[in-house]
Structures are given as structure tokens and as C-alpha cells.
Amino acid sequence: MAPSPGSDVLPSVPPAATDGMTQATMVKKTAPKSDYKPADVSPQRRVQRSFAVRLWSVRHSRFLEWVYLRFSAMFLHLHPLWKAIGYGRVEAPIKFVEKRVKGFMFDCRMCGQCVLSSTGMSCPMNCPKQLRNGPCGGVRANGNCEVEPDMPCVWVKAWEGSRNMAHGDNILAVQKPVDQSLRETSAWLRVTALAASEREKSRLEAGA
Numbered sequence: 001m002a003p004s005p006g007s008d009v010l011p012s013v014p015p016a017a018t019d020g021m022t023q024a025t026m027v028k029k030t031a032p033k034s035d036y037k038p039a040d041v042s043p044q045r046r047v048q049r050s051f052a053v054r055l056w057s058v059r060h061s062r063f064l065e066w067v068y069l070r071f072s073a074m075f076l077h078l079h080p081l082w083k084a085i086g087y088g089r090v091e092a093p094i095k096f097v098e099k100r101v102k103g104f105m106f107d108c109r110m111c112g113q114c115v116l117s118s119t120g121m122s123c124p125m126n127c128p129k130q131l132r133n134g135p136c137g138g139v140r141a142n143g144n145c146e147v148e149p150d151m152p153c154v155w156v157k158a159w160e161g162s163r164n165m166a167h168g169d170n171i172l173a174v175q176k177p178v179d180q181s182l183r184e185t186s187a188w189l190r191v192t193a194l195a196a197s198e199r200e201k202s203r204l205e206a207g208a
């Protein structure tokens with residue numbers, strides 16, 4: 001897809017200066033000059049490293065879907081334990097683990113309403129526009145993002161990942177807008193509590 005018209009990026013950089021430049025180079029060139037140079041810091045290398053794990057997760061989306069289904073069943077099985085301790089009390093340690101595991105594997109931003117299993121294991125919150133329902137019109141011809149030219153479009157990757165998954169067609173479901181009040185909360189616990197309440201409701205209906 002061609003870049004969308006009027007998709008100006010970094011307007012402070014003259015158009016001629018952007019030719020053939022990556023975003024990391026542009027950021028470096030426009031950064032304020034100072035005598036302090038942090039050791040071993042390369043935005044480009046950092047970005048590539050984080051993309052590598054993120055892209056691995058997309059390539060192995062079917063395996064991760066299988067793992068997640070079992071993991072969520074185990075979490076639901078432990079619902080009586082979470083309830084006995086108190087969901088509020090277990091949130092901090094669970095969130096600590098969730099943030100690190102998903103941060104490493106998916107560059108998770110802890111939106112608290114995870115849709116990874118519907119988006120080919122590609123986190124939509126990594127889209128600079130944070131689009132939750134497919135790509136914008138600015139995907140580059142090479143499949144990269146119009147805002148971050150070095151980054152593969154998370155929605156292109158989401159589609160690729162979804163094609164490997166058993167329930168990949170979940171990507172066609174329309175996602176609700178992000179509820180900002182759920183940021184920095186545990187999606188694992190929220191999904192578990194919701195599933196437990198649904199299960200309880202069905203049992204009551206079946207017994208009525």
C-alpha cells in the first residue's frame with residue numbers, strides 16, 4: 001500500500017533531509033547536542049532487538065495460542081485460590097510477572113485488555129496510532145509503518161500471525177475502544193474473573 005497523502009512525519013525535518021533516512025537516524029540528527037553520550041545506546045539496535053522477539057512471537061503464534069489456552073484454563077482453575085486470597089491482593093505480584101513476560105515477548109504496553117489471541121500475537125498497542133481494528137492507510141510498500149519506517153506494521157504482522165492460528169479468524173471481530181482506566185492492570189486476572197463469573201452464571205442457569 002502506498003503512503004497516505006498528507007502523512008507528514010516529523011515536520012521539523014525538511015523533506016529533503018528525510019530521503020533514505022531511517023527514523024532512528026532522523027531522531028539522532030535532531031537530538032539536542034550535549035557532551036554526555038550514554039554508553040552503548042543505539043536506538044536503532046534497541047529497536048531491532050525488541051522487534052526480533054516480537055516478530056518471533058508472531059511467527060510462533062500457533063504455538064503461543066496453544067500455550068495461552070492452557071495457561072488461561074489453569075488460571076481459571078485457580079480462581080478459588082485467587083478469590084480466597086483476594087483478587088486485589090494478588091494483582092501486584094501477578095501484574096509484575098505479566099508485565100515482564102509480555103513486555104519481553106510482545107512489547108506489551110499493559111493496556112489491561114489484551115487482544116493478542118485475536119491479533120496474531122502482535123500487540124496493537126505498539127502501533128504509534130494505537131489502532132485496535134486494523135491498519136491505517138499509511139502502510140508502506142514494504143509493509144512497514146508510516147510513522148516508524150524501521151518498524152514492520154503491527155497490523156501487517158497481526159494478519160500474518162493470525163493466519164497460523166487455530167482461531168485466527170478472531171482478527172475479524174471488531175475490538176472496543178481502549179478503556180484507559182484499565183491501563184497498568186492485569187489482563188490475566190481480569191479475563192479469569194470474567195470467565196469465572198460467566199461460568200458461575202451458566203451453572204446457575206443450568207440449575208434453575
Ligand code: SF4
Pocket residue numbers: 102106107108109110111112113114115116123124125187
Ligand atoms: S493488547 Fe494490551 S495487554 Fe495485550 S500485549 Fe498489547 S498492551 Fe499488553
